[in-house]
Amino acid sequence: MQGGKNRIRLYRTEAIVLRHRDYGEADRILTIYTPELGKLEVIGKGVRKPTSRKAGHLEPFTRVSLLLAESRSWDIVTQAEAIETFPNLRQSLDSIAAASYMVELVDRFAQEGDRNPGVYELLEESLRALDAGDDIPLLLRFFEIDLVGLEGYRPELRKCVACGKELKPVDSFFSVEMGGALCPDCGKSIPSIPMPLSVFKVMRFLQSRPYSEVRQLQVSKRTLERVEQIMFRYLVHYLEKKPRSAGFIRRLRKMKGE
Ligand SMILES: [Zn+2]
Secondary structure (H helix, E strand, O other): OOOOOOOOOEEEEEEEEEEEEEEOOOEEEEEEEEOOOEEEEEEEOOOOOOOOOOHHHOOOOOEEEEEEEOOOOOEEEEEEEEEEOOOOHHHOHHHHHHHHHHHHHHHHHOOEOOOOHHHHHHHHHHHHHHHOOOOHHHHHHHHHHHHHHHOOOOOEOOEOOOOOOEOOOOOEEEEOOOOEEEOHHHHHHOOOEEEOHHHHHHHHHHHHOOHHHHOOOOOOHHHHHHHHHHHHHHHHHHHOOOHHHHHHHHHHHHHOOO
16 A cells, blocks of 8 residues: 555445355355445455454354455455354254345345345344244245335235225235235236235235234234245246346245245
8 A cells, every 4th residue: 555545445334144155266255235335245355264264254144244445346355243143043944044035035136236224124133033033934924025115016905906996804816917906896807816804914914014013923824825825926026027036036936836
Protein backbone atom coordinates (compact mmCIF):
# COMPACT_ATOMS: atom_id res chain seq x y z
CA MET A 1 0.00 0.00 0.00
CA GLN A 2 1.45 3.33 -1.01
CA GLY A 3 0.04 6.58 0.30
CA GLY A 4 -3.72 6.93 0.28
CA LYS A 5 -4.20 6.27 -3.40
CA ASN A 6 -4.38 2.51 -3.50
CA ARG A 7 -5.87 2.00 -0.11
CA ILE A 8 -7.94 -1.12 0.11
CA ARG A 9 -11.45 -0.40 1.19
CA LEU A 10 -12.62 -2.60 4.05
CA TYR A 11 -16.18 -3.04 5.19
CA ARG A 12 -17.85 -5.02 7.92
CA THR A 13 -21.08 -6.96 7.56
CA GLU A 14 -23.03 -9.61 9.31
CA ALA A 15 -23.93 -12.57 7.09
CA ILE A 16 -25.39 -16.05 6.95
CA VAL A 17 -23.35 -18.51 4.91
CA LEU A 18 -25.63 -20.14 2.33
CA ARG A 19 -23.08 -22.43 0.70
CA HIS A 20 -19.49 -22.69 -0.42
CA ARG A 21 -17.43 -24.33 -3.08
CA ASP A 22 -13.73 -25.10 -3.31
CA TYR A 23 -11.62 -22.86 -5.48
CA GLY A 24 -7.98 -23.22 -6.51
CA GLU A 25 -5.53 -24.92 -4.15
CA ALA A 26 -6.82 -23.83 -0.77
CA ASP A 27 -9.50 -21.18 -1.27
CA ARG A 28 -13.23 -21.28 -1.03
CA ILE A 29 -15.93 -19.19 -2.75
CA LEU A 30 -18.71 -18.44 -0.28
CA THR A 31 -22.26 -17.48 -1.14
CA ILE A 32 -23.48 -15.36 1.76
CA TYR A 33 -26.66 -13.46 2.56
CA THR A 34 -26.37 -10.11 4.33
CA PRO A 35 -28.99 -7.77 5.85
CA GLU A 36 -27.88 -4.65 3.94
CA LEU A 37 -26.27 -5.95 0.76
CA GLY A 38 -28.42 -9.00 0.01
CA LYS A 39 -26.71 -11.99 -1.57
CA LEU A 40 -22.97 -11.83 -2.26
CA GLU A 41 -20.18 -14.09 -3.41
CA VAL A 42 -16.92 -13.60 -1.56
CA ILE A 43 -13.65 -15.50 -1.33
CA GLY A 44 -12.05 -17.07 1.70
CA LYS A 45 -8.34 -17.34 0.90
CA GLY A 46 -6.46 -20.29 2.29
CA VAL A 47 -9.41 -21.46 4.36
CA ARG A 48 -8.92 -25.10 3.31
CA LYS A 49 -5.46 -25.18 4.86
CA PRO A 50 -5.48 -27.17 8.12
CA THR A 51 -4.00 -24.16 9.90
CA SER A 52 -6.81 -21.78 8.86
CA ARG A 53 -8.58 -20.25 11.80
CA LYS A 54 -11.39 -18.86 9.67
CA ALA A 55 -12.73 -22.12 8.25
CA GLY A 56 -14.83 -23.11 11.26
CA HIS A 57 -16.61 -19.75 11.15
CA LEU A 58 -17.54 -20.06 7.48
CA GLU A 59 -19.57 -23.27 7.37
CA PRO A 60 -23.07 -23.17 5.78
CA PHE A 61 -25.88 -22.01 8.12
CA THR A 62 -23.44 -20.04 10.29
CA ARG A 63 -24.31 -16.49 11.25
CA VAL A 64 -21.03 -14.65 11.11
CA SER A 65 -19.49 -11.20 11.44
CA LEU A 66 -17.18 -10.52 8.50
CA LEU A 67 -14.56 -7.96 7.64
CA LEU A 68 -14.27 -7.86 3.85
CA ALA A 69 -11.76 -6.21 1.56
CA GLU A 70 -13.06 -4.92 -1.74
CA SER A 71 -11.46 -6.50 -4.73
CA ARG A 72 -11.92 -6.44 -8.50
CA SER A 73 -13.10 -10.02 -8.49
CA TRP A 74 -14.59 -11.48 -5.30
CA ASP A 75 -14.30 -9.40 -2.16
CA ILE A 76 -11.93 -11.06 0.29
CA VAL A 77 -12.74 -12.31 3.78
CA THR A 78 -10.10 -10.81 6.04
CA GLN A 79 -11.76 -11.61 9.38
CA ALA A 80 -14.56 -14.01 10.29
CA GLU A 81 -16.12 -14.41 13.70
CA ALA A 82 -19.12 -16.71 14.17
CA ILE A 83 -22.03 -15.08 16.02
CA GLU A 84 -24.33 -18.10 16.01
CA THR A 85 -23.41 -21.58 14.80
CA PHE A 86 -26.75 -23.32 15.51
CA PRO A 87 -25.04 -26.47 16.87
CA ASN A 88 -28.24 -28.39 17.62
CA LEU A 89 -29.57 -28.19 14.09
CA ARG A 90 -26.35 -29.85 12.92
CA GLN A 91 -27.07 -32.90 15.11
CA SER A 92 -30.02 -34.19 13.09
CA LEU A 93 -30.29 -35.09 9.43
CA ASP A 94 -33.87 -33.80 9.31
CA SER A 95 -32.93 -30.34 10.48
CA ILE A 96 -29.82 -30.26 8.27
CA ALA A 97 -32.05 -31.14 5.30
CA ALA A 98 -34.54 -28.42 6.29
CA ALA A 99 -31.77 -25.83 6.68
CA SER A 100 -30.33 -26.83 3.30
CA TYR A 101 -33.74 -26.41 1.72
CA MET A 102 -34.20 -22.96 3.27
CA VAL A 103 -30.81 -21.60 2.21
CA GLU A 104 -31.31 -23.00 -1.27
CA LEU A 105 -34.68 -21.28 -1.62
CA VAL A 106 -33.15 -17.99 -0.45
CA ASP A 107 -30.29 -18.48 -2.90
CA ARG A 108 -32.64 -19.22 -5.83
CA PHE A 109 -34.99 -16.32 -5.24
CA ALA A 110 -32.34 -13.70 -4.48
CA GLN A 111 -30.65 -11.69 -7.19
CA GLU A 112 -27.09 -10.82 -6.31
CA GLY A 113 -26.90 -7.41 -4.63
CA ASP A 114 -30.66 -6.98 -4.05
CA ARG A 115 -31.15 -5.58 -0.57
CA ASN A 116 -33.89 -7.40 1.33
CA PRO A 117 -33.41 -7.24 5.13
CA GLY A 118 -36.72 -9.07 5.67
CA VAL A 119 -35.32 -12.18 3.99
CA TYR A 120 -32.28 -12.04 6.25
CA GLU A 121 -34.46 -11.83 9.35
CA LEU A 122 -36.66 -14.67 8.14
CA LEU A 123 -33.67 -16.93 7.53
CA GLU A 124 -32.06 -16.04 10.84
CA GLU A 125 -35.28 -16.64 12.77
CA SER A 126 -35.93 -19.92 10.97
CA LEU A 127 -32.45 -21.32 11.57
CA ARG A 128 -32.89 -20.45 15.23
CA ALA A 129 -36.24 -22.26 15.30
CA LEU A 130 -34.65 -25.35 13.73
CA ASP A 131 -31.89 -25.18 16.30
CA ALA A 132 -34.51 -25.02 19.05
CA GLY A 133 -36.11 -28.23 17.73
CA ASP A 134 -39.39 -26.68 16.51
CA ASP A 135 -41.79 -28.66 14.34
CA ILE A 136 -40.09 -28.81 10.93
CA PRO A 137 -43.05 -29.10 8.48
CA LEU A 138 -44.89 -26.17 10.09
CA LEU A 139 -41.72 -24.05 10.10
CA LEU A 140 -41.00 -24.84 6.44
CA ARG A 141 -44.52 -23.87 5.30
CA PHE A 142 -44.20 -20.60 7.21
CA PHE A 143 -40.80 -20.04 5.65
CA GLU A 144 -42.03 -20.70 2.10
CA ILE A 145 -45.06 -18.47 2.25
CA ASP A 146 -43.15 -15.63 3.92
CA LEU A 147 -40.20 -15.89 1.55
CA VAL A 148 -42.28 -15.70 -1.63
CA GLY A 149 -44.07 -12.67 -0.18
CA LEU A 150 -40.79 -10.92 0.63
CA GLU A 151 -39.51 -11.66 -2.87
CA GLY A 152 -42.55 -10.06 -4.50
CA TYR A 153 -44.69 -13.14 -5.21
CA ARG A 154 -47.15 -12.89 -2.33
CA PRO A 155 -50.07 -15.27 -2.93
CA GLU A 156 -53.37 -13.37 -2.84
CA LEU A 157 -55.56 -14.86 -0.11
CA ARG A 158 -57.97 -12.02 0.64
CA LYS A 159 -59.70 -11.45 -2.68
CA CYS A 160 -60.61 -13.86 -5.46
CA VAL A 161 -57.87 -13.55 -8.12
CA ALA A 162 -60.49 -13.94 -10.90
CA CYS A 163 -63.53 -11.83 -9.89
CA GLY A 164 -61.97 -9.67 -7.18
CA LYS A 165 -64.62 -10.40 -4.56
CA GLU A 166 -63.65 -10.58 -0.89
CA LEU A 167 -63.14 -14.27 -0.04
CA LYS A 168 -65.43 -15.82 2.55
CA PRO A 169 -64.35 -18.47 5.07
CA VAL A 170 -65.57 -21.42 2.98
CA ASP A 171 -64.02 -24.23 0.92
CA SER A 172 -62.25 -22.42 -1.94
CA PHE A 173 -59.72 -23.01 -4.70
CA PHE A 174 -56.16 -21.97 -5.49
CA SER A 175 -54.70 -21.07 -8.86
CA VAL A 176 -50.91 -21.22 -9.04
CA GLU A 177 -50.85 -19.49 -12.43
CA MET A 178 -53.11 -16.64 -11.29
CA GLY A 179 -51.19 -16.26 -8.02
CA GLY A 180 -53.79 -16.91 -5.35
CA ALA A 181 -57.18 -18.06 -4.13
CA LEU A 182 -60.40 -18.36 -6.12
CA CYS A 183 -63.93 -18.07 -4.74
CA PRO A 184 -66.12 -21.22 -5.05
CA ASP A 185 -67.90 -19.80 -8.13
CA CYS A 186 -64.76 -18.99 -10.08
CA GLY A 187 -63.04 -22.18 -8.89
CA LYS A 188 -65.69 -24.25 -10.65
CA SER A 189 -64.79 -22.93 -14.09
CA ILE A 190 -61.06 -22.20 -13.77
CA PRO A 191 -58.46 -25.00 -13.56
CA SER A 192 -57.27 -24.86 -9.95
CA ILE A 193 -56.47 -26.85 -6.83
CA PRO A 194 -59.33 -27.40 -4.34
CA MET A 195 -58.50 -25.64 -1.08
CA PRO A 196 -60.66 -26.85 1.81
CA LEU A 197 -61.43 -24.28 4.48
CA SER A 198 -58.97 -25.82 6.97
CA VAL A 199 -56.14 -25.44 4.42
CA PHE A 200 -57.24 -21.93 3.45
CA LYS A 201 -57.29 -20.84 7.11
CA VAL A 202 -53.82 -22.21 7.81
CA MET A 203 -52.37 -20.49 4.74
CA ARG A 204 -53.86 -17.17 5.76
CA PHE A 205 -52.57 -17.61 9.28
CA LEU A 206 -49.04 -18.43 8.05
CA GLN A 207 -49.08 -15.42 5.76
CA SER A 208 -50.33 -12.86 8.27
CA ARG A 209 -48.90 -13.85 11.67
CA PRO A 210 -45.42 -13.68 13.12
CA TYR A 211 -43.61 -16.94 13.71
CA SER A 212 -43.97 -16.55 17.49
CA GLU A 213 -47.72 -17.18 16.98
CA VAL A 214 -47.36 -19.67 14.15
CA ARG A 215 -45.17 -21.99 16.23
CA GLN A 216 -48.03 -22.49 18.72
CA LEU A 217 -50.49 -23.52 16.02
CA GLN A 218 -51.97 -27.02 16.22
CA VAL A 219 -52.48 -28.29 12.67
CA SER A 220 -53.29 -31.79 11.51
CA LYS A 221 -50.64 -33.55 9.47
CA ARG A 222 -53.10 -33.93 6.59
CA THR A 223 -53.88 -30.19 6.44
CA LEU A 224 -50.22 -29.28 6.53
CA GLU A 225 -49.52 -31.74 3.71
CA ARG A 226 -52.13 -30.03 1.57
CA VAL A 227 -50.54 -26.65 2.28
CA GLU A 228 -47.24 -28.22 1.28
CA GLN A 229 -48.68 -29.46 -2.04
CA ILE A 230 -50.00 -26.02 -2.93
CA MET A 231 -46.78 -24.26 -1.94
CA PHE A 232 -44.68 -26.82 -3.78
CA ARG A 233 -46.52 -26.12 -7.04
CA TYR A 234 -46.41 -22.40 -6.37
CA LEU A 235 -42.63 -22.43 -5.79
CA VAL A 236 -41.95 -24.54 -8.86
CA HIS A 237 -44.09 -22.23 -10.99
CA TYR A 238 -42.29 -19.03 -9.92
CA LEU A 239 -38.81 -20.53 -9.78
CA GLU A 240 -39.13 -21.97 -13.27
CA LYS A 241 -39.03 -18.42 -14.58
CA LYS A 242 -35.58 -18.13 -13.08
CA PRO A 243 -32.86 -19.51 -15.32
CA ARG A 244 -30.54 -21.02 -12.73
CA SER A 245 -33.19 -22.95 -10.80
CA ALA A 246 -33.63 -25.96 -13.07
CA GLY A 247 -31.39 -28.30 -11.10
CA PHE A 248 -32.99 -27.34 -7.82
CA ILE A 249 -36.47 -27.92 -9.23
CA ARG A 250 -35.44 -31.35 -10.47
CA ARG A 251 -34.25 -32.22 -6.96
CA LEU A 252 -37.44 -30.82 -5.45
CA ARG A 253 -39.57 -32.93 -7.80
CA LYS A 254 -37.53 -36.01 -7.00
CA MET A 255 -38.01 -35.35 -3.28
CA LYS A 256 -41.77 -35.23 -3.85
CA GLY A 257 -41.69 -38.32 -6.07
CA GLU A 258 -43.05 -36.42 -9.08
ZN1 LIG B 1 -64.31 -15.24 -7.86
